[in-house]
Structures are given as structure tokens and as C-alpha cells.
Amino acid sequence: MVTVKTDVRKSLDSYRARRGEFRLVEVPPLRYLAVDGHGDPNTSPGYARALEVLYPLAYALKFASRAELGRDYVIPPLEGLWWAADMAVFTRERDKSAWDWTMMLMTPHWLGAEHVAAARESVAARKPSLPVERVRVEVLDEGLCAQTLHIGSFDAEGPVLDDLHTRFVPEQGLVMRGKHHEIYLSDPRRTAPDRLRTILRQPVGPARPERA
Known part of the structure; x- marks a missing residue:
């Protein structure tokens, strides 16, 4: 018997955000299927291939969770970690060719390594051309x-990120750490660019006190 379908966008506070509001959230450890890559997501074959797998x-x-464990869930939104040697390529220059990225889909905590291994084998058997070995x-x-x-649009994120990085974070007495994180609440294939909804997230930590 299948239980109530879980949706992390409703159960986790860290998947909630409002336009024009910067806030601090505590994000719990979460597990993801992840694929790494580099370059402009609009033109990189590796980016399209990452989503395909x-x-x-x-x-x-x-499907395995529903059939074997009786636990169903909504596939969480696509997420991405983005970084570069100079973060100005995100906020001002928007030089996408210099971007490194990790594309991710969250998996529920009740699915173990054996479930992932079985899913990998199943996909490889049905679609042998897919590079399942790239997924970690x-x-x-x-x-x-x-x-x-x-x-x-994604290209209009620059000023918002600049405000987040250079105003909000320092005003909280914090500094940036980790990688820029985006959560895509809209499907760009079905949503007009000016209506895309994206959570922009930046891990932060306390600033180091200045030495006397």
C-alpha cells in the first residue's frame, strides 16, 4: 500500500523563498544524484547530457521506492552548484564559458546505496547509451x-546576486563559503523567461575576527 506522496518543496523550509526578500535559512544535510561539468549550460553538450542521465x-x-517500500514522492526540482575562480563572472561579467557546475536531483533519505545501484543497472540496461557512470x-x-x-531570466540574476553577496551577507556579519546554489522551481521548456522562478542560495558563515 502506497503512503501519502512526499513533496520536499512543501515539507522543507529551505525550499521556500520570496522575491525581494533575503533571509537566512538552516539547510539540513541532503543527499543528491549529481553530475559535474564545465562551461556554458546553453551550449555545453555535457550539460544536456547530464540532464539526460x-x-x-x-x-x-x-518507481522502486513506490513498488518496494510503499513510499511515493514528487521528484524534487533540479538544482545546480555553480562556481568559478572569479565570482564576478556570475554577478557582473556573466562569462558562462568560465563556469564550473554540478547538476543535482535530491533523493529521499530512506533510499540506500543498494537502491541507487539497482536503479543505475536498470537504466543502463534500458538505455545503454546513457553515461550512468557519470552520476555519483x-x-x-x-x-x-x-x-x-x-x-x-537566468541572465537577469546578476544584480540580485551582487546585492546578496556584497550587501546582505556582510550586513549580517557573515562571509560567503561554499558554492553558489540554484534551485529551479520552473521548467524552462514550458515557462517564459520572464516568469522563471529560481531560488538563489549562498552558504555563509561567521566572519573571522580581525587581529589586534
Whole structure:
């Protein structure tokens, strides 16, 4: 018997954000299917390939959870970690060719390594051309984060990120740590660019006291 379907966007506070509001949230450790890559997501074949392999694995896990454990859930939104040697390529220059990234889909805590291995084998058998070996499992423990909701095109994120990085975080007596994190609440294939909803998140920590 299948229980009530779980939806992390409703059960976790860290998946809630409002446009024009910066706030601090405590993000618990979460486990993800993850694929790493580099370059402009609009033109990089590796980026498209990452999504092609992530979703079949995620759905294989969902179906296994429902059939074997009686626990169903909504596939969480796509998420991405983004970084570069100079963070100005995100906030001002927007030089996408210099970006490194990790694309991720969260998996529920009740699914173990054996479920992921079985899903990997199932997808490889049905779609042998997919590079399932690129997908790894990562536990992300971000802790305290600053975040907000951006509504609009991805290319319009720069000023919001700049405000988050250079005003809000220092005003809280904090400094940035870890990687810039985005959570895509909209499907860009079905949503107009000016209506895209994206949570922009930045892990933060206490600033080191100045030496006397």
C-alpha cells in the first residue's frame, strides 16, 4: 500500500523563498544524484547530457521506492552548484564559458546505496547509451545559507546576486563559503523567461575576527 506522496518543496523550509526578500535559512544535510561539468549550460553538450542521465535515474528510484517500500514522492526540482575562480563572472561579467557546475536531483533519505545501484543497472540496461557512470551520490551539508527568490531570466540574476553577496551577507556579519546554489522551481521548456522562478542560495558563515 502506497503512503501519502512526499513533496520536499512543501515539507522543507529551505525550499521556500520570496522575491525581494533575503533571509537566512538552516539547510539540513541532503543527499543528491549529481553530475559535474564545465562551461556554458546553453551550449555545453555535457550539460544536456547530464540532464539526460539524471532524470531516468531519479524516476527509476521513485518507481522502486513506490513498488518496494510503499513510499511515493514528487521528484524534487533540479538544482545546480555553480562556481568559478572569479565570482564576478556570475554577478557582473556573466562569462558562462568560465563556469564550473554540478547538476543535482535530491533523493529521499530512506533510499540506500543498494537502491541507487539497482536503479543505475536498470537504466543502463534500458538505455545503454546513457553515461550512468557519470552520476555519483553526494551528501551536501550546507548549514546556514542566505537565499532569495529570483523571478525572471537566468541572465537577469546578476544584480540580485551582487546585492546578496556584497550587501546582505556582510550586513549580517557573515562571509560567503561554499558554492553558489540554484534551485529551479520552473521548467524552462514550458515557462517564459520572464516568469522563471529560481531560488538563489549562498552558504555563509561567521566572519573571522580581525587581529589586534
